[in-house]
Amino acid sequence: MKKHLIIGVAAAALNALLPATAVNAQTASSAVTASSEDARLTAFLDAEFSTYLKQQPQVATRLGMQDGGDRWNDISDEAAAAMVKWREASVTRMKAQFDRNTLSPEARVNYDIWALEAERAALSEANRLYRPPFYSRLYSAHSQLADFLVNTHGVADVTDLKNYISRLRGMPAVLDKAIALTEKSARAGIHAPKFQIESVISGSQKLTSGAPFGAGPDSALWADVQAKTEALVTAGKIQRSEADALLAEARSAILALQPAYGRVIAWAKASLPNAPSGRVGAISLPGGAAYYANELKLNTTTDYSADDIHKIGLLIVVEK
Structure with a gap:
């Protein structure tokens, strides 16, 4: 502490001895350096974030971007591990290219957040086995995919609509991967509680009830894609003939969800005997x-x- 005080006093004394123009010149030079480095850092982070979004198409959709709008995030263990490795490498590149001390206070915040998010990603990866896709009542895969299409995947033009249909077609593969990941956690003794398994069953049944699966009101996805398509027709952004053709494709894709959700329901019913009830907090799990x-x-x-x-x-x- 005393050493820092002596250095501070000496620096202040030196500035007092310098002409005002010299002090101002030093300040201006530091500001220019910070501004230049800030701009470089912004460009670097923009480029890194663009690369990140290519690997996380659902995040891109949330940001209103069309790129990758026909794909789901890769939820595999391999993709998750690769993302952590990429984040860590990105921070290493950043630290090699930028001296934090030359940045403005605002830019240092961006620098620190990018590094912090990499640390948090690695920390999250360490607990991945405890977060199988059907474990959370709020974020269970069976409901989140459909919820994403209805509430996040906007349809402003024909490209958006085609992307929507592509994601419908991609749902069975994601659901199958979700089952495999959840079974992996179960083999480690990590089971979703009984009330959650029951919710997966009832929710999956609801999503595959009604039109076009059978009698009754339109199912959530069928009602949504029809409404979004009709909005394009009304706005003059698509001809009726093309709209009808795309709706036929969407209907086929939705019908293909029934066997996929059937596999989810079958897994859930088979899991019920091992599903814990009562005291089901974190402390009840292995480790x-x-x-x-x-x-x-x-x-x-x-x-x-x-x-x-x-x-x-x-x-x-x-x-x-």
Whole structure:
């Protein structure tokens, strides 16, 4: 501390001895350097993020981009590991090309966030076995794919509509991969709770009920693709003949979902005997304590324990 103080005083004294023009010149030079380096960093991160989006087409869709709009994210273990490796390599490239000290405070934030996200991706990968695709009630694969098409995949033109149909065709492969990943977790003793398995069964049955599967109201996906196609017709962005042809393709793709969801339902029903109920928190899982601690660090970006966070919460309540 004393050493830093002496250096600071010496620097201040030196500036006092320099002419004002020299001090201003130094300040201006530093600002120019920071501005130039900031621009370089922005260009670097833009290019890296573009590469990232090519590997994560659903993220691109959320950002309103058409690129990759005909594909789903690759949910395989191999793709997840490759993404972590790529992120780490990206940060290594960044650190090799940029001196953080030459950046402006704002650019340093971008620099730090890019590095932090790579660390968090690696931390998340360590817990991948604990997050099989059908485990979460909020993000289970059986419902999230359909939800993504209905609520995220917009259809502003014919290309968007064709991409929508391509994603419909790609759903069975994603569902099959989701089953395989969930079975892998089950072999490690990690099972979804009974209430979640029951939700997968009922949700999958609902998604494959009604038209075009059988009698009754239109199923969610069939109603959605019809509405989005009709909106294009009304806006004059597609001719009726082409719209009808594409709707026929969409209908066929939706009908092909029935056997895929049938496999999901069959897996879920077979899993029910091993599905835990009652006390089903993280601590009930094999290695659950370590998993919970890892998730705590991932979601809080701190090394606080659960007790630490609980105490902080109590203090905040008292303060208010």
